[in-house]
Amino acid sequence: MRLLVATILLLHLSLISAKKPHILFIVADDLGWNDVGFRNPDMITPNIDKIAYQGVIFESAYVLPVCSPSRSTFMSGMYPYHTGLQHIVIGDQKVCLPLHLRTLPQQLKEVGYATHAVGKWHLGFCNWNCTPTYRGFDSYLGYYHSQEDYYSHEQGGYLDFNDGERVAREFNGQYSTYVYTNRTTNIIEAHDPDVPLFMYLPYQNVHYPIQVPEKYSNMYPHVFNEGRKKFSGMVSALDEAFGNITNALFNKGMLENTLILFTTDNGAEVFMYGDNYPLRGGKHTLWEGGTRGTSFMAGAGITQPGINYTGLIHSVDWMPTLLAAAGAPQLPGLDGVNQWDSIRLNQPSKRTEFIYNLDDFPIPTQGHAGIRVGDWKLLLGYPGQTDGWTKPMNETKDTLLLNNIYFAGDTPTFLFNIADDPNEYNNMADKRPDIVAKLTARINEYRLTYVAANYPPSDPEAREVAKKNGNAWAPGWC
Structure with missing residues (x-):
C-alpha cells in the first residue's frame, strides 16, 4: 500500500513538473521604443511582431536608464538604489550583484528548472562567485563586460568570451548573434521537454559598436544615414535570431508550453542611431525615452492574447511574476510585485507607483x-x-x-x-x-532606505589578471 501511495505521489509530482511552462527571457540591449515593427512599419521584425501580436504588448513597462541596473532588477527583483547598483554600469571594478541576494534562476532551480544563460552578463565578474554559473545557471556562454566587438569579442584590448568557466577563443570572427542563437538552439534540441527550461538570453544587439553582416543592412535601402541603416540591420538580425529560437522550440514540441518575455534593458541611445520617438530623451535619462521599455509577453498561461496592456509594470516585477508563472515560491522582501494574474487575465496592475x-x-x-x-x-x-x-x-x-x-x-x-x-x-x-x-x-x-552607490574606479588588477589569463578578461581580483 505504501509503495502504491509513493508511486502515485511520484507520478503526481512528475505531472506537476511537466505542466510548468518553459520560460524564454530575452533581453535586447539598447532597443528603442520605436525600433520594432509593431510600432514602426519601417522596421523589419516579422518574427518579433508575430509573437508580440499573439501576446500582450506592454505600453507602460519600465526599466532603468542603463544596462547593469536593469539587469540587476531582472535577476534580483530589487531596486538598484537598494543594492548599490544605481550608478552607471559595472565594468572592471570590484563590484557585482550583491552575493547575499537570491537570484531568479536559483529560485527556479528549487522547483526543478534547468537554467541556462547565453549572452551579456554585465553584473560583475571580479570574483567567480559573481558569475552566472555561481548565481544559479547550469551553463553560460557569453561576455562579462559592458560591450565588445561583435566579431573579435574583445573589449579594451582583451578577449571577453567564456563558455562556463573556460575562455572561449574558438568563436573569433563569428558574429555574436549567430553564436548565441546556435548555442540556444543546441540547448533546446538537447533538452528533455518534460523538464521545465529557463532560458535567459540577453543578446548583444543592438548595443554599439554598430556592426552587422551586410545582408541585414541591405534590407533597408531607403535609409540614407549609414549608421541608422546598420543599426536597423542589427534589429533585423535580432529578429531572425528570435525566429530561429522560436522555430527550435516549435520543432521540439516545446513552443506551446513556453512563456516568452521580451524586453529591452533601457531606451535607445539616440547618438548611436537608436530611436525612441515620440518619447522624450533616451538611454542615460529618466525621461520616458530612457525608461519606458519596448516589451511584451506571450505564450503559455496568457489567457487573453492580442492586447496592449497599459497597466504599470516595473522591471523589478519580472522576477516575482515569472516565479508565479512557474509555480515557484515567492521570495519575501522584494521590491517587485507579482503581476502574473494582471498580465495573463488582463486585470488592473497591482502597481500604482515606482521609483525611476x-x-x-x-x-x-x-x-x-x-x-x-x-x-x-x-x-x-x-x-x-x-x-x-x-x-x-x-x-x-x-x-x-x-x-x-x-x-x-x-x-x-x-x-x-x-x-x-x-x-x-x-x-x-x-x-x-x-x-x-x-x-x-x-x-x-x-x-529612508537608500543604499549609497557602490561605484569604485576601475581596478588595475583586473588588467593584470587578464594579461596572465592569455589576454582575456577573467575573475580573480576581488
Whole structure:
C-alpha cells in the first residue's frame, strides 16, 4: 500500500513538473521604443511582431536608464538604489550583484528548472562567485563586460568570451548573434521537454559598436544615414535570431508550453542611431525615452492574447511574476510585485507607483531622482545626459541631439501627467505645487532606505589578471 501511495505521489509530482511552462527571457540591449515593427512599419521584425501580436504588448513597462541596473532588477527583483547598483554600469571594478541576494534562476532551480544563460552578463565578474554559473545557471556562454566587438569579442584590448568557466577563443570572427542563437538552439534540441527550461538570453544587439553582416543592412535601402541603416540591420538580425529560437522550440514540441518575455534593458541611445520617438530623451535619462521599455509577453498561461496592456509594470516585477508563472515560491522582501494574474487575465496592475531611480553619486549621468505615482511623474534635479524628441535618422546624416547641462541637487523640478502628456512636453511643476509637494514627500520616504552607490574606479588588477589569463578578461581580483 505504501509503495502504491509513493508511486502515485511520484507520478503526481512528475505531472506537476511537466505542466510548468518553459520560460524564454530575452533581453535586447539598447532597443528603442520605436525600433520594432509593431510600432514602426519601417522596421523589419516579422518574427518579433508575430509573437508580440499573439501576446500582450506592454505600453507602460519600465526599466532603468542603463544596462547593469536593469539587469540587476531582472535577476534580483530589487531596486538598484537598494543594492548599490544605481550608478552607471559595472565594468572592471570590484563590484557585482550583491552575493547575499537570491537570484531568479536559483529560485527556479528549487522547483526543478534547468537554467541556462547565453549572452551579456554585465553584473560583475571580479570574483567567480559573481558569475552566472555561481548565481544559479547550469551553463553560460557569453561576455562579462559592458560591450565588445561583435566579431573579435574583445573589449579594451582583451578577449571577453567564456563558455562556463573556460575562455572561449574558438568563436573569433563569428558574429555574436549567430553564436548565441546556435548555442540556444543546441540547448533546446538537447533538452528533455518534460523538464521545465529557463532560458535567459540577453543578446548583444543592438548595443554599439554598430556592426552587422551586410545582408541585414541591405534590407533597408531607403535609409540614407549609414549608421541608422546598420543599426536597423542589427534589429533585423535580432529578429531572425528570435525566429530561429522560436522555430527550435516549435520543432521540439516545446513552443506551446513556453512563456516568452521580451524586453529591452533601457531606451535607445539616440547618438548611436537608436530611436525612441515620440518619447522624450533616451538611454542615460529618466525621461520616458530612457525608461519606458519596448516589451511584451506571450505564450503559455496568457489567457487573453492580442492586447496592449497599459497597466504599470516595473522591471523589478519580472522576477516575482515569472516565479508565479512557474509555480515557484515567492521570495519575501522584494521590491517587485507579482503581476502574473494582471498580465495573463488582463486585470488592473497591482502597481500604482515606482521609483525611476535614486542616485546621489556626484554627477549622476543617468538621472538623479524620479517617481511615478498614478498618472503623475516627478523628476527632481538632473534628468540625464540627453534630451529632446528625435525621429529616426533615415533621411539625415546626423543626429539631432539636445544635451542637458549638469546641475546638482533636487532642482529644477519637472512634473508631468503621463496619461495626458505621455511625451513630456508640458512641465506642470509651477501649476501644481501641491502634487510636487506630495510626490517629493513620497520620494523622501523612499530615501529612508537608500543604499549609497557602490561605484569604485576601475581596478588595475583586473588588467593584470587578464594579461596572465592569455589576454582575456577573467575573475580573480576581488
